[in-house]
Amino acid sequence: MGILVLLGAETMLFSGLIGTFLVFRVGNVTWPPPSHIGIELPRAVTGINTALLLLSGYTMFQARRAIQRDRLKLLRNWLLLTGGLGLLFLGVQGSEWVQLIRNGLTLQSGVYGGIFYVLIGCHAVHVLSAVIWLFIVFGMAMAGRFSAERYVGVDTCAIYWIFVVALWPILYVLVYLS
Numbered sequence: 001m002g003i004l005v006l007l008g009a010e011t012m013l014f015s016g017l018i019g020t021f022l023v024f025r026v027g028n029v030t031w032p033p034p035s036h037i038g039i040e041l042p043r044a045v046t047g048i049n050t051a052l053l054l055l056s057g058y059t060m061f062q063a064r065r066a067i068q069r070d071r072l073k074l075l076r077n078w079l080l081l082t083g084g085l086g087l088l089f090l091g092v093q094g095s096e097w098v099q100l101i102r103n104g105l106t107l108q109s110g111v112y113g114g115i116f117y118v119l120i121g122c123h124a125v126h127v128l129s130a131v132i133w134l135f136i137v138f139g140m141a142m143a144g145r146f147s148a149e150r151y152v153g154v155d156t157c158a159i160y161w162i163f164v165v166a167l168w169p170i171l172y173v174l175v176y177l178s
Contacts, residue, residue, distance in 0.1 A: 003156045007163055010126070014167060017119045021174060024111050031178075032112045039105045041116075041176050042096050049092045050172050053127075056085035057165035060134075064158045070148035072141065079138040082161065086131040093124055116175060123164070123171055130164045133157050 025031055032039065063078035097117075107117045137157045140146065146154055 003159050006160070010163065013122070017122060018170070018174065021115050021119055024115055025174075025178065033110065035110060036105065036112045039100065039103050042099070043176050045092065045096060046172060046176050049089055049096075050169060052085055052092070053089045053165055053168050056082050056089070057162055059085060060158050060161045060165075064151075064154060067141075067146050067151040067154050068148055072144070072146065075146065075154070076138060076141050079134060079141060083131055083134045083138065086127055086134065086161075090124060090127055090131070093120070119171065120175060123168060126164050126167075130157075130161050134161065 030037075059078050059082040063075050063082060066072075066074035066078055105113045105116065107114055134157055137153050140153055
C-alpha cells in the first residue's frame with residue numbers, strides 16, 4: 001500500500017511539473033525563446049540514453065522473474081546490471097548538463113533554462129534515489145534476505161524503478177523533441 005501512496009505523490013509532482021512546462025511551452029510562439037536560440041539540446045545522445053534507461057526496465061523485470069523462480073544468483077546479476085544502467089544514464093545526463101551549462105543554458109538563464117533543469121533534474125534525483133534503493137535491495141539479496149516466497153522488497157523496488165523508467169520517455173518527447 002505504501003508504494004501506491006508514494007507513486008500517487010510522485011505522479012502529482014510530475015504532473016504539476018509537466019503542466020508548468022506545457023504552460024510555458026504553449027504560451028511562447030517560439031520555443032526555445034529567442035534568447036536561447038543556438039543552444040541545442042543533445043537529442044541524439046539523449047535518445048541513446050533513453051534506450052539505456054528503457055533497457056534497465058527490462059533488466060529489472062528479469063530480476064523480479066529471477067527471484068520468483070528462486071534464482072538468487074541471477075537476481076543479484078540482474079539487479080547489478082540494472083543499477084549499472086541507471087548509473088550510466090545519470091553519468092550521460094551529467095555530461096550533457098556540463099556541456100549545456102558551458103553553452104549558456106543555466107538555471108538562471110530564464111524560464112527555458114529554469115524549467116529544463118527543474119523538470120529534468122527532478123527526474124534525475126528520482127533515478128538516483130531509485131539506484132540507491134536498488135543497491136540496498138542488492139545488498140539484501142547478497143545477505144540472502146529474499147526467496148521465491150519472500151521478495152516484497154524486490155517487488156516494491158521494481159515497481160518504483162519501472163515508474164521512473166516509464167516517466168522518462170514522456171519527458172524526453174516533451175522537452176527534447178517538442
